[in-house]
Amino acid sequence: MKAGKVLTFSSIFAFAVAVVFFIYLVNASKALSYLSTDPKACINCHVMNTQYATWQHSSHAQRASCVECHLPTDSTVNKYKAKARDGWNHSLAFTMDTYDQVLQISEDGANRVQANCISCHARLTEIIISNSDRYHDFSGTPSTERKCWECHRDVPHGKARSLSSTPNNLGVREQ
């Protein structure tokens, strides 16, 4: 009976420690900031400092935050599904150090951005689409399938996309 009591107490104590530890972890990893739309959440770690700095100095900084281009905007469910998927992939890559120095957008990410370009610049793209049959087509693929940034190369992250484009960028000044 005495041994049983020790077990009960120690298991409840261990559980309580685990709960407190969990709360600490949520706080230390700034986990809740990922539920917000604040662009600073994207540079909680340093990996995207360059992307943040180039966006911050672009004209898009006045209009669109990170998630407004990079997450689906058609429904909240799709948005959080994408957020969860990206969040899992990013935290895994960051924890295991498996990310590359030169970041490239995924196929899925590119499609999302393209959809958001079109949703904001709807009037403009409508004209492009309605005129698409008059474009020269050398590749055999319909020109409506090309991505906006194949031409608008420096929107919004600049032409040189590597760490060297922002050598003195030290993240957001916190002072």
Place this chain on the structure above:
Amino acid sequence: MNKYKLLLGGSLVAIAAMGFMASSISGKQEERESINTSPVVKAEGVESKNEEWARYFPRQYDSWKQTKQSDTIEDMLEKKPQLVILWAGYGFAKDYNAPRGHFYAVQSNINSLRTGAPVGPATGPMPTACWTCKSPDVPRVMDEEGENEYFTGKWARLGDQIVNPIGCADCHDSKTANLAISRPYLKKGLEASGVNLDEITHQDMRSLVCAQCHSEYYFKPTEYKDAEGKDQVAKVVTFPWAEGLSAENMETYYDGYGFSDWTHKISKTPMLKAQHPGYEIYKTGIHAKRGVSCADCHMPYKQEGSVKYSDHHIGNPLDNIANTCLTCHRESEEEFKSLVKTKFERKEQLMELAMNSLGKAHLAAGKAWEAGATEDEMEPVLELIRSGQWLWDYSIASHGSFYHAPEETLRLLGVANDKAQEARLKLVAVLAKHDVFDYVAPDFSTKEKAQELAGVPLQKLIDEKVAFKSALLQEWNQTAVKEGRLNMEPRKGMSDNSSYSK
């Protein structure tokens, strides 16, 4: 019972897993902090050796080092011999050259005949204040000794301390590398002129770091007690900005203070010497009014690959016209240069007129004293000469005033010439009273003739300087190297030009 075992086991596994995660998070956090922190060149005090900064700022250092290319001596006394007459009895009549690159600041100061030929720490004509704009060792010594202490004693006292030429720590904080005012007298001058230091913006700083040296100043005798309680008098560099920054404002300031830099050797006028009021006159020009800073034109951004930084090869923006002037002015390079040339020629014409008039006024005043003129007769004349020469000096003593503020420069030269001519008119009457008619000023059209008139013993000064350079100067450098203040490496291949080395 099994429930608790499960809970205990599960909790322990979770704690272990979360322990790994917590250690990963804190490791990553350290990584992030180190990436987000700018390099610290020196945590405490001032890093005066420019080479030490090169480790973290190699591009800026390399561009700074290119100021080494600007090593030609242009003897201004030879080019404009009137200067010798205007500055008779003052150091500038001995030796005065056009400016060279920042790299040569210390060498030019040492080679100039104005700083004389000391033989020990307490000899020579000049106070320590003459080092003030030459080196990042100055804020270091001020930091170590105290401001008044730095400004006490003879120039030669700090010969083995002030050894690195104008560089990084003159404009940048050694800890954060941010732009910083390293000279306390600029802060005092700004406050005296009504500037609230807390309202200074980064864009202001891109001019103010230059204004630390490219400004008008005088040496204000300041009494204080040193660490041992002994009475000392420091000669503190001070900006005369309390009445405002214009030539007339400063004149009011100096007149109110009864100040004169020296008494003119020929005309006996209590003179004012304007020291390059570059910042002040730039403030009256259109570029300053439009918020263009010194660095915008003199340190344009540069790109290497995709790395962008500001060019520390400071000099004439016309040498790099495509990246400076033409980024805003859409003329062709040729057309733009010809516009600037016109501005320069306009200034030259009025400047020559004013200098000739002032020179002749000094000589005629000297003649009047000789002929027996009284102080009462001479007083209004000397006042005009003092004021006229001050305005002339203020208008042209800084770099490129004809470009920074063309209208103000020409206005001042016009008024200066008028005052000089008025003095000469009065002198005709004074001379006539003492039976001197048809006085014609002697010829001062070459440096030799002018220095003869001004009584400058040039050869003696040169001989003494050469002796100083082979004796005391060598000791200074050896001590500085031994005590770790000077690295001779960057001086390799450095020329040693002076007005007398030809």
